[in-house]
Amino acid sequence: MTHPLQPASRAPQWPHGANANDPELEALVREIIGRIADKWTMLVIEALAERGCLRFTQLAAAVGGVSQKMLTKTVRQMEADGLLVRTVYPVVPPRVEYRLTEMGMSLAEAFCGVWLWAEQHRHVIEASRRAYQAQAEGEGESTP
Amino acid sequence: MTHPLQPASRAPQWPHGANANDPELEALVREIIGRIADKWTMLVIEALAERGCLRFTQLAAAVGGVSQKMLTKTVRQMEADGLLVRTVYPVVPPRVEYRLTEMGMSLAEAFCGVWLWAEQHRHVIEASRRAYQAQAEGEGESTP
DNA sequence: CAGTATCCAGCTGGATACTG
DNA sequence: CAGTATCCAGCTGGATACTG
Numbered sequence: 001m002t003h004p005l006q007p008a009s010r011a012p013q014w015p016h017g018a019n020a021n022d023p024e025l026e027a028l029v030r031e032i033i034g035r036i037a038d039k040w041t042m043l044v045i046e047a048l049a050e051r052g053c054l055r056f057t058q059l060a061a062a063v064g065g066v067s068q069k070m071l072t073k074t075v076r077q078m079e080a081d082g083l084l085v086r087t088v089y090p091v092v093p094p095r096v097e098y099r100l101t102e103m104g105m106s107l108a109e110a111f112c113g114v115w116l117w118a119e120q121h122r123h124v125i126e127a128s129r130r131a132y133q134a135q136a137e138g139e140g141e142s143t144p
Numbered sequence: 145m146t147h148p149l150q151p152a153s154r155a156p157q158w159p160h161g162a163n164a165n166d167p168e169l170e171a172l173v174r175e176i177i178g179r180i181a182d183k184w185t186m187l188v189i190e191a192l193a194e195r196g197c198l199r200f201t202q203l204a205a206a207v208g209g210v211s212q213k214m215l216t217k218t219v220r221q222m223e224a225d226g227l228l229v230r231t232v233y234p235v236v237p238p239r240v241e242y243r244l245t246e247m248g249m250s251l252a253e254a255f256c257g258v259w260l261w262a263e264q265h266r267h268v269i270e271a272s273r274r275a276y277q278a279q280a281e282g283e284g285e286s287t288p
Numbered sequence: 289c290a291g292t293a294t295c296c297a298g299c300t301g302g303a304t305a306c307t308g
Numbered sequence: 309c310a311g312t313a314t315c316c317a318g319c320t321g322g323a324t325a326c327t328g
Contacts, residue, residue: 028262029259029262029263030187032265032266032269033181033186033262036258037177037181039178039300042177043174055309056310057309057310067301067303068310068311068312069302069311070300070301070302072310072311072312073301079276080272080273080276081269081272081273082268082269082271082273092308092309093308093309093310094308094309094310094311095309095310096309096311103265103269106261106265107258107261110257110260111257111261112257113253113255113256113257114177114180114251114254114257114258115173116254117250117251118172118176118177118180119173121176121250121251122172122173122176124226124247125176125225125226125247127226128225128226129226132223133224183321199290200291201289211321212290212292213292213321213322213323214320214321214322216290216292217321236328237290238289238290238291238328239290240290240291
């Protein structure tokens with residue numbers, strides 16, 4: 001079972017062994033992840049994955065709490081990355097629709113694992129935070 | 145093929161239909177995701193998932209490019225969330241070891257889907273960016 | 289070794305006003 | 309309607325110096 005040429009205690013528990021030691025690939029993946037993991041991108045993906053196709057104002061309402069500036073910036077970035085398509089209808093008043101590409105939908109699916117994880121562990125995380133907080137306060141108690 | 149009671153064009157493509165409309169849960173999940181998706185947390189998780197157990201300096205080297213301040217902040221946060229355990233050995237010079245908890249490892253697995261996605265799509269994303277960039281430059285060309 | 293403390297430049301992103 | 313333009317407060321995070 002153990003491989004003689006590979007120390008068992010250092011076996012990759014990170015589920016994708018292939019790229020773990022490749023610094024170039026890691027830098028690229030890091031940049032992509034950093035980009036998709038920003039505050040609004042995932043929420044835009046979720047909104048569009050749920051509703052299919054939305055206009056700018058509808059998208060803003062679906063995301064919730066996003067400023068015009070940030071929504072514009074986010075969707076432009078996502079368009080450049082090929083995660084969504086932006087369709088401008090030459091009418092007055094303007095009408096612009098946003099829809100996920102296939103790649104955008106596949107990202108929604110890939111991110112589903114993290115979403116489920118967060119859902120499943122949130123109570124444990126919150127309990128852990130409270131315990132940590134309580135302990136930290138207990139330690140500083142001797143000097144009131 | 146099409147379901148008569150459910151408009152096909154609005155069918156939920158987001159793979160977890162259960163929580164999609166729950167604003168409370170969404171706020172919590174959003175906060176958790178925002179936390180784990182910061183610049184260093186995922187890299188710390190990757191480093192520890194790969195190597196098992198590391199001292200502070202080893203961890204800094206494995207993550208790469210992180211300042212002492214940010215690494216301290218990140219691991220403290222992760223400790224509070226229950227993603228890793230921090231073991232201090234009362235020796236001189238100090239020795240502190242970091243190791244993922246089971247929850248931390250499960251997060252590494254959950255995030256694997258996103259990692260693979262990024263790996264698989266990076267060439268498409270880069271091509272898309274170049275195309276977008278080229279088009280944007282072509283449009284502003286008439287006024288040099 | 290594994291931090292803490294301090295300073296500060298630069299980015300982020302909200303608010304507001306304006307426009308084709 | 310779907311943006312753009314501008315201003316600016318606040319947070320982020322790097323650099324540096326210091327310490328039990």
